[in-house]
Amino acid sequence: MAKTSASTAAPWAPWNEAEMSxxxxxxxxxxxxxxxxxLREEVRGFVAKELNERPLSELGHTWSGSDPEFSRKMGEKGWIGMTWPKKYGGHERSFFERYVVLEEMLAADAPVASHWIADRQSGPLLLRFGTEEQRCEHLPAITRGERFFCIGMSEPNSGSDLASVRTKAERVEGGYKVNGRKIWTSGAHRAHYMIATLRTDSKPEDRHGGLTQFLVDxxxxxxxxxPIEDLSxxxxxxxxxFEDVFLPETARVGNEGDGWMQVTSELAFERSGPERFLSCYPLFKELIxxxxxxxxxxxxxxIGRLTARLVTxxxxxxxxxxxLNDGANPALEAAVVKDQGxxxxxxxxxxxxxxxxxxxxxxxxxxxxxxxxxxxQAVPSFSLRGGTREILRGIIARGLGLR
Amino acid sequence: MSELQSMIFETADRIFADHVTHDLIAKGEAGVPASNLWQDLNFAGLPKALCSEEAGGIGGTWRDVFGIVKATGARAVPLPLGDIMAAHWLADQAGMEMPEEAIPVFAMGKKSARGMTIDVELESALPTHLLAWEGETNELFLVALAGQMGSRSLAGARQLRLDIPAEQLRAGAKLKAPQLTPITLGAMLRAAQMAGAMETALRLSVDYVNERVQFGRPIGKFQAIQQQLAMMSGHVASTVRAAEVAFETIREFDIACAKLVAGEAAEVVTDVAHQVHGAIGFTYEYQLQFLTRRLWAWGSEYGTISYWAERIGGSVLREGADNIWPAVTGNRLTL
Incomplete structure (x- = not known):
């Protein structure tokens, strides 16, 4: 057998080191x-009351199914923006309480799409990087289930390579002028606002530094x-x-050039929830x-194999x-759960x-x-939305020290 | 980790690190007992870690020794410390006296028409006795080993099936309402060992692909390699978490899930670890084989994937579609 670099590199080394962790x-x-x-019983009682006798065509969509009225009722219950400060309409509850509400909604196949993105990532983004004015303007309306958001990331030529976005926000008197095109924007036709990641500086050598996020009415x-029809x-x-769209200065979220840092932190929220393995739960139940x-x-x-995976x-x-409750940043662990999910x-x-x-x-x-x-007809999208399988595994590989 | 957990883990892992070498594992598999390793572990009181302090133990819980059992897998320790701790724990639970010099390992017993059949996978020539737990009566039997050979597992363990005639059987004690059954106790131990072996297989793989240069760069820089290792690492993480939960709750259902998830993950982990290592990983000289052979062996011990899957699946189907979710969230699923 040919000598390899490993055999000269002391292949036994890790065996005897205490730090083999x-x-x-x-x-x-x-x-x-x-x-x-x-909280769980209350949520179950609510969905049992609200979701009886639904037409078959509304089943199996879990968090892709939308019903603004249902979202408003969830807002009334205090189940949107649960972890946010009270002064912005939030409820200062724990991430665990929020987790219970989310998983009960998913297990019940509830139509939560209208508010899902605002609750999961747009609100937390504004809370972290928005101005006081932006928070006061939007967060209370989100928590009432009255204001819906979508995510302006992908473009026709920028998918996995998000840093290559080209939709441009040019500085003009009093704000910015935006030209370009976003695509695959889930729920844009039902949303009131978009958090858009746009290019404010087009120097090609600064792909990441030239991005800025905006709150777009x-x-x-x-x-x-x-709207784009999917395969079904x-x-x-x-x-x-976007054709010569004027955005005032006050629409900018965070500093110019911080868009990349902000969008990656937003993606950690996008990937961390139970929707990354419970989207198919209604099928599991009916299969049984x-x-x-x-x-x-x-x-x-x-069924035993599926159950063990689900429980794990x-x-x-x-x-x-x-x-998340401890204030840590589990972006890597979230990527692992999404990939396994x-x-x-x-x-x-x-x-x-x-x-x-x-x-x-x-x-x-x-x-x-x-x-x-x-x-x-939906599952092909599960390893595309929120970051493709390949991108997620790239993130995990970086966590392993391979990149 | 709590203070007790980190203290006993660090003690054990230090002893493993001092003793366990390629040579020691190879000798262990060839039937040479790792006596020096045993002396140090024994001196540190680790075999009785789960026994009450009155019984000369440390008074630890299964959660406290999870890291140790996992580490016996991570370092392919040629001595069944987990099985020995389990035997002492059972004896202590039942108030059974253990002879001073005995080195007992846990084994599964089953009453037969002529007496009892005992099955055990003996990973070292060191143990002197089997502590057989009969699952129907919950009686414990201490049986002296006498150099029986049996067949060999892929991990080098002696697979013994002993038929003990009724006239030679004398129960040492009886367990009162045990939370587990013999096969779930064994499965819990193997799940943790598998988790450890997978962690080391992953660590070795990552280190290897960062070192090994082909086409002018470390092969770990190739996306084809990165994608495989990333996927593999998810299976490792799942196994570790599932095994840890089993040691926390000591519930049969959680143990079944842990052993099943470990079995499924082992298929991916052994596959990818060998693939990224290339030919060197296929040699006896390199250490990956100690881990992958154990993963293949342990996957079949105390219930295969399909054994546990059928028990879990049967239970879920009996529960019924509308009760599953409340049972999952209420941790009420049973076997």
Whole structure:
């Protein structure tokens, strides 16, 4: 066998070193505290009351399904902006309490899309980098479930390579003039505002430093929003065209040039939640119903494997919530949960099809078949949205010390 | 980690680091007992870490020794410390006297028409006795080892199946309402050992791809390698978290999940670790094989993936579609 560099590099070295620790990640052992559990029954009672007798076509969309009225009712319950300061309409509750509300909504297949992005990332972004005026203007309306946000990141030529965005915000008298195009903007057609990441400095050598974030009122003249049908002919995402759009100075979030730092911190929020492994939960539930209380050996084995993964992902996700609660930055752990979660979710419809001999439908009669139809057509997006599998694994690889 | 946890972990890991070498593991697999290692561990009181202080122990909980059991996997320690701690723990729980010089390992017993069948995977020639736990009656039996050979596992352990005639059987004590069963106790130990072995396999892989140069740069700079290791690391993290939960709650359901997740992860981890190492990782000289062979062996001990999956799945289906979520969140799923 050929000599390799490893055999000359003392391959035994780590064996005898005390510092052999492989602690690349810190999934600290958090459990949900009693006050978070106390909230659970209330949330269950609420969704049971609000979500009975829904048409089959509304099932299986989890956090992609929207209903502004439902969002307003959640706002009334105090379940939006739960961890934010009271002076901005928040409720100063823990990340664990928020976690319980999120996972109960997902498990119940609740239509939470209207407020989801504002609650998850736009609000926290404004809280961290926004001006006092911006916070007072927007956060209370978000917590009431009355103001919805979308995320202006991707562009036709900037997907995974986010730092290459070209939509330009040029300085003009009293503010900025914006020209360009955002794409794949989920919920833009239903949102009131966008947090847009734009280029304020076009020197090509400063890709990261030339970015700035803005709070964009989508009613501003010159903004044209065109829904894009996805493969199932649903319109979740959009193209958003900016033609000489004027943004006042007060629309800027943070300093000019800080956009990259801000957008990456926003992405950590985007990737950290239980929606990264519970999007397929409604299918898991209906699959169990179809199999019945015994099942054959193949069905029991497959359901057992899915359950163990689900339970483990949930434990890891609660760890992430705990670290957020402690003010830590679990961006790496969040990437791990999202990557493992996508493997689980994308596998689930295929496992279901191997276990139960029923075809997916789009205008069908049974909840199982309808949810299977919806999810089969949705799961390709699960390893694209919020950062592709390849980008996430690149982040994890950096955490491992490979980049 | 609590103070007790870090103290006993650091003590154990220091002793492992001082003793456990490629040579010692190779000898252990060939049947040479690691006596010096044992002396140090014994002197530090670690075999009885889980026993009450009245019984000469440290009074630790399973959560306290998780790091130690994981470390026996991480360093491929050629001595079944986890199985020995479990035997002392069982004896202490049942108020059973252990002979002063005995080195007992935990084993599964099953009453048969003629007496009892005991199954054990003996990772070292050091232990003197088996402490067999009969799962139906919860009786404990201390059985002296007499050089039985059995077949060998991929980890070099002697796989013994002993048939003890009824007239030679005398129960030493009886466990009162144990929280676990024999197979779940074994599965819990192996899940933690597997978590440790996977962590080292990951560490070795990362270090290797950062060193190994091809096409003018470390192969770790290639995205093809990075993507595989990133995916592998997620499986390692899942296994560690699941095993840690099992040691926290000592619930059968959590243990079953931990062993199952470990078994699934081991397939990915052994695959990727060997792939990124290339030919050197396939040699006996390099240490990766100590870990991957153990992962293959431990994955089959105390319940394979399909054994645990069927038990978990059966329980979930009995629970029914509408009760699953409340049972998951209430940690009420059972086997």
């Amino acid at each position: 492989a602690d690349f990640f810190q999934f600290q052992p958090f459990n949900l505290p009693p006050e978070a559990e106390a 989508l009613k501003t003249p010159g903004i044209h929003i065109s 002919r649903r319109s979740h995402f959009n193209e958003v065209l 119903r179809e199999i019945g209380s015994d099942g054959d050996r193949m069905q029991r084995v497959a 992902l949930r434990r890891m996700s609660i760890s992430v919530a705990g670290m 996508a493997i689980f979710e994308q596998n689930l419809p295929n496992v279901a099809r191997a276990l139960v001999d029923l075809a997916p439908t789009v205008e069908g009669q049974s909840p199982y078949q309808e949810i299977l139809g919806t999810l089969l």
